[in-house]
């Protein structure tokens with residue numbers, strides 16, 4: 265990342281990226297952004313069940329569900345959370361994201377170009393709040409403020425759910441290290457030639473944008489006494505480790521079935537040490 269970028273520069277860069285690249289449809293009919301996910305059938309059930317963990321915590325019904333950093337509401341599972349709500353308020357810094365979201369939701373959606381760290385909404389208005397894979401795009405200083413904003417707009421007696429990725433630490437770091445070594449050896453054995461095989465096809469190096477990640481300890485310290493959070497698991501396996509170790513012929517589906525059950529049994533451990541935590545924020549009737 266270029267040094268001396270101001271926070272505004274970072275946001276402009278992220279917005280431009282999603283407008284011009286991330287939410288453009290590619291030849292295979294998928295958004296460029298979808299290629300960061302493992303879309304192979306062998307991982308589909310595990311990923312689908314992990315998505316279900318978000319809905320578990322959101323209130324089942326209400327008038328407004330806020331989706332902060334909604335993107336185009338790209339996965340079918342994202343539609344599930346809307347079921348009991350009258351409107352999904354899609355808030356995103358990218359206009360293209362919202363144009364695409366409108367194609368999907370029509371009148372069930374309300375579309376607001378906005379920054380998750382400065383939400384243009386009244387306090388205590390959303391019975392449900394979710395933010396998936398978005399806060400990591402914020403400049404460092406804005407992370408705490410984004411959590412505060414999600415908490416502020418959340419209605420009393422309601423729950424917000426945030427999903428993000430941790431930096432390489434703990435279990436994530438160890439597995440990531442293993443994956444890198446494994447892939448390096450594989451390439452060396454193959455004579456160091458050719459492109460990396462990922463998913464269904466062969467993928468050249470993807471273009472990306474600004475991402476800022478940290479570990480559970482940092483987040484807990486940062487939000488202590490400010491926003492009450494519980495860290496559970498959304499999905500412990502990273503895309504890179506799925507693509508490396510999970511294959512149909514090697515019992516991949518069964519392995520992921522067991523991993524899911526383990527995550528269910530130890531949600532806090534996998535939440536703090538796996539790749540993607542599910543951060544649950546409850547706003548009690550009596551304000552803390």
Ligand SMILES: C[S@@+](CC[C@H](N)C(=O)[O-])C[C@H]1O[C@@H](n2cnc3c(N)ncnc32)[C@H](O)[C@@H]1O
Pocket residue numbers: 275278279282297332333334335336337338339355356357358361378379380381395396397398401402
């Ligand atoms: C990785 S995509 C995730 C989209 C969607 N939540 C999902 O899970 O598919 C990140 C989204 O966050 C949006 N975003 C990035 N920075 C933002 C900000 N400061 N405020 C609001 N949205 C932002 C991007 O435009 C993009 O649509």
